Amino acid sequence: MTRDPRPITLLLVDDHPVVRDGLRGMFATSPDFEVLGDASDGPQGVALAGRLDPDVVLMDLRMPGGSGVAAIAELARLGLRSRVLVLTTYDTDSDVIPAIEAGATGYLLKDAPREELFNAVRAAAEGRTVLSPAVASRLVSRVRKPEPHAAAAPPLSAREREVLALVAKGTTNKEIAKSLFISEATVKTHLNHLYTKLGVKDRAAAVAEGYERGILS
Secondary structure, three states: OOOOOOOEEEEEEEEOOOHHHHHHHHOOOOOEEEEEEEOOOHHHHHHHHHHHOOOOEEOOOOOOOOOOOHHHHHHHHHHHOOOEEEEEEEOOOOOOOOHHOOOEEEEEOOHHHHHHHHHHHHHOOOOEEEEHHHHHHHHHHHHOOOHHHOOOOOOOOOOOHHHHHHHHHOOHHHHHHHHOOOOOOHHHHHHHHHHHHOOOOOHHHHHHHHOEEEEOO
């Protein structure tokens, strides 16, 4: 498959100028990326995303001028096509879960190596779920016995579990179809069914809920 020659466009949202400058300089070293702009807080990031239409928004979470979670939720409400990749120093439950539930495509920590960050941005641009190992481990650690209302929910079928496991690995619909010898339309049907059963709206939230319920391990 031929890679799209157009660079992946980015918007950087972080309240620290040094971090924004460092990220801009890092992405400038690769022709695969183009930084369209940067913002120092959530509301400014939302406004710029609407105007610049980036492929990916790199979003910090804790910013004095407006939180990243609120900005992620607002971007989802506005229906903007930009994918949000959280890039933060925090991996606590109170940060990870709200960000994913708000609509973040992925969650990465700021100590991630350069190539890991680049690969995460590429994956996010394609709509694939991206979770740093530390965040994935934290989600696993939160697995608990299902609450009564969760226990009453319809269980995932064997095929739906297979699809969810592949989604957790960052696999695209096309790759899932090829791996399971089914059509992409069938993959989408399985995704819609498991979204409904898990009570989620997108891939990242499905992965988080899968870890939460112990479906993924």
